[in-house]
Amino acid sequence: MTNTVFFLFGATGDLARRKLYPAIYSLYRERKLGDRFAVIGLARRPKTSEQFREDVLESIKEFARYNVTKDEQWASFAEHFEYMPLDINNTEAFRELKTVADRLDDKFDVGGNRLFYLALAPELFGSVSHHLQAGGLLETPGWARLVIEKPFGYDLPSAEKLNAEIRQVFEEKDIYRIDHYLGKEMVQNINVVRFANAFFEPLWNNKYIANIQITLSETVGVEERGGYYDHSGALRDMGQNHMLQMLAMMAMEPPSRLSPEDIRDEKVKVFRSLRGFQSAAEARANTVRGQYAAGNLKGKPVVGYREEDSVNPESTTETYFAARVFVDNFRWAGVPFYIRTGKRLPVKTTEVVVEFKNVPNNVYLSKKHKLEPNLLVFRVNPMEGIYFKMNGKQPGSEGAIVPVAMDFCQSCQVGLNTPEAYERLLHDAARGDSTYFTRWDEVALAWKYVDKIAAAWGERTDNLNLYQAGTWGPDQAQQLLSEDGFKWWPVNGQDEGEVAWEFTKR
CATH class of the missing domain: 3.30.360.10 (Dihydrodipicolinate Reductase; domain 2)
Structure with a gap:
């Protein structure tokens, strides 16, 4: 089991709703995530933590692998979620975020481990990384890791520029570039x-x-x-x-x-x-x-x-x-x-x-x-x-x-x-x-x-x-x-203009 405070930037977006909240819930149900964790949802939209938890519940009902309606532990799971409206261009807001993170870290005895998940546009990765540093969020007794979604740049020069910005804050070993495939x-x-x-x-x-x-x-x-x-x-x-x-x-x-x-x-x-x-x-x-x-x-x-x-x-x-x-x-x-x-x-x-x-x-x-x-x-x-x-x-x-x-x-x-x-x-x-x-x-x-x-x-x-x-x-x-004497083979049983082969039945 892993002790972590998850910082989800882009918490009101489609990726968080369809993938991230159901994923966290499944990890919790399978005991891969114990009770020593917290999730802080971050986005521009004003919202209370109670409203955020309701959104998370609806997300899990629609997209999760497990049936949440029969979950007697839902209330204890939901209390690990908190929401904070955040202007990502305001360093002072990141200092406020540090206060929230420290409080949740103490409440759930996380031990200072922090995972920053940036479900944001790539051009924001660098500035958010610098604000995390300036706001004191990387000053922690545990580890701090950055998870970023594709696209990582638009071409090699833009990717190099983006990587240089992030590397000013995070070491390569702490950067996790997701390719969900x-x-x-x-x-x-x-x-x-x-x-x-x-x-x-x-x-x-x-x-x-x-x-x-x-x-x-x-x-x-x-x-x-x-x-x-x-x-x-x-x-x-x-x-x-x-x-x-x-x-x-x-x-x-x-x-x-x-x-x-x-x-x-x-x-x-x-x-x-x-x-x-x-x-x-x-x-x-x-x-x-x-x-x-x-x-x-x-x-x-x-x-x-x-x-x-x-x-x-x-x-x-x-x-x-x-x-x-x-x-x-x-x-x-x-x-x-x-x-x-x-x-x-x-x-x-x-x-x-x-x-x-x-x-x-x-x-x-x-x-x-x-x-x-x-x-x-x-x-x-x-x-x-x-x-x-x-x-x-x-x-x-x-x-x-x-x-x-x-x-x-x-x-x-x-x-x-x-x-x-x-x-x-x-x-x-x-x-x-x-x-x-x-x-x-x-x-x-x-x-x-x-x-x-x-x-x-x-x-x-x-x-x-x-x-x-x-x-x-x-x-x-x-x-x-x-040109090479080959053809595309049938995909998922669907041939391209020819009769697909017969598969043996179980």
Whole structure:
């Protein structure tokens, strides 16, 4: 159990309501958070602590994994929450906040440990950090850690500036940059499957793997984020962080020790091995940029991106991004990693597909049969699980070969009540485990790679490909793979114009 005062900046925002309050409640219910904690909600909006607790209750009722209506301990849980309106530009207000924090620290015998969670715009991270210092909030007998949300900058120069501001106050070891995909159960399971099963390691290289495909698809449009998204786009919003982080998890070498720094060192080696683009033309040849137009999704008409609220009617911001990425080291030389993410696609899912090389042609069974390659698939979201697709004899046939799957459905076993990513990450930050948070050198190397793509796109105005909402993106994304003799594999049982394979039933 961890003793902590949580300072939630942006306490009235959507992230706090949907993710943070339910996460804290789940940690409390599972006894990962004892009674020696406090939560201070901070935002500009005037509100009493009683009103704040009611808001927290409504949030938990709507989004938490546990049923709060039957919780006899709710009153004792709620008393740990307090609200304070805060002008983040006023140093004196931070001194008042210190008084509140000291009082709660004494009341719940926390021991001076403080976790500052900034659910704020990135440009505020630096100034808030300095005000925390000036207000005396870092003068504590315990530890003080800073948790910050993406986006961490808009490009490498802005990220460097932001990091320099924060580092004037906090040491790197005390900065926890959240990428919530690293908190997902099956993303964390990638390393367990790879490194806890001896038969995978001899196959996990360019001798046996043909390609790896990472898909992060969303059915929603930009919703209420049109203003933000129109200045960001899929490349910066998803590619620079989630996509490259999952790629690093798939490609990293086994760490020498199970320590956070050793694990993150191996991810950094992957980022350093990413093949850079020698020219803008090369960057464009290996990437696809798309934007959704009006279409139909699940039988309902939806507007195009340029018709969304707060979006420039002539916007060239991409809502779809695909790329062919190479990791130039001995293990992965020549193996393409295909990544794609987009909005208004047919299915909401996150999957990683490992396609193994096929058996040689004109040898034994391949002389008479068209054999499909073996696939290992990590289902990250919304259903969690792993399956392996292989070839087998069709029962009752005269030697007909069909693809079958050995399917482990984690969601089927434990239901959809598995711990949410923010629960793990909040718990990890409070106990000082930085394994699944991004270190500065990871962030910088990812921005360096992505900036070259953004610069190449910026040189041309004719490289934005429209795709109809409800489809799998621009045709150019299919061509990216067909150029290499591959295709995108079905996602979550939904094929792209072909018949999906049949899965064996439990």
